[in-house]
Amino acid sequence: MNQKTLIITLGALAVAINVIAGTVVGSLKIPFLFLDVIGTIFIAAVYGPFWGALVGILTNLVLGVTSGYSSIPFALVNATVGLTVGYTARKFGYTLRSALVSGFLLGIVCPAIGTVIAIGVFGGLTGGVQDIAVLWLKQAGSSLFASAFLPRLAENLIDKILSALLVYYVIQGIPQSLLKRPAKRGSKGAPHAAQ
Template identity: 30%
Template structure:
């Protein structure tokens, strides 16, 4: 069955992009150690699936990168990975109930590796994120630079994605049953 990009799906994707950009702007402005740039991506992964989540994440990175945080563009592969893997984890039931911490870990590990490689090798671990402060502290106490970036990314990515999944899980569960079934029916 051919999936079509209809007005409802396009509107949901646009809303997901807006969630990503607003979340990233808040984290950027407050220099939070989490990123908040994948809330919309995970939302779309749960509602529409991996394909549309990838589009949402990529567009969110591009909009953030063109408006207030140039580093976002370089981290677009992280959003692509997040959208795809979160969509798969949701489909398999790993982002619901007691399986949530494991599901978040499963999709966070590859995205953390990708983001750590981008951060370490392109930027030396120093980006616009508040997690850069953690990298600098670890470096000062003697942890090698690349290792400090990897350690920081694993912990901050997991915290970021876990918070996003909890928020989105609450929102998806709060949707009226008829709205949820209509969205998921056309998925």
């Protein structure tokens, strides 16, 4: 199997993992956890920002078809996951430290983007568990942005750090031959992101 076919195959599997994990966790209404970007983080860490962003976008398009259109606008958030992890892994490798840093960055950036989308498209309420906190904060006098952002921040910090760490440990258990990234033009070979 050539490298591009492998990436596309693993990318399709990553989309399925995102959809299934996100759907199961969402239906169980587990607080502070989504697990809907594990596949995106994996592909971005191993194969780079382009493939990670593509998996993120495709995940939300599939969720839009299977679970309702409300997931589609948040494709930008999932693409940001792919870009952030992909560029971090490209620069520093996907080490335990870079996984923690990526998870922390995602825990702040994702809810910021998601809040803007939630307010712009849905008026701040998206039908999730955090809507209770959004309404409570709004009633207590907080601005709409603060009311929508703060609950998402708490959830995302936990979810994204756990997701990034989970992917780090998964990558450690996968044969290195499967994780080799394609070589850049003009180079003798590129080390995989997990180094």
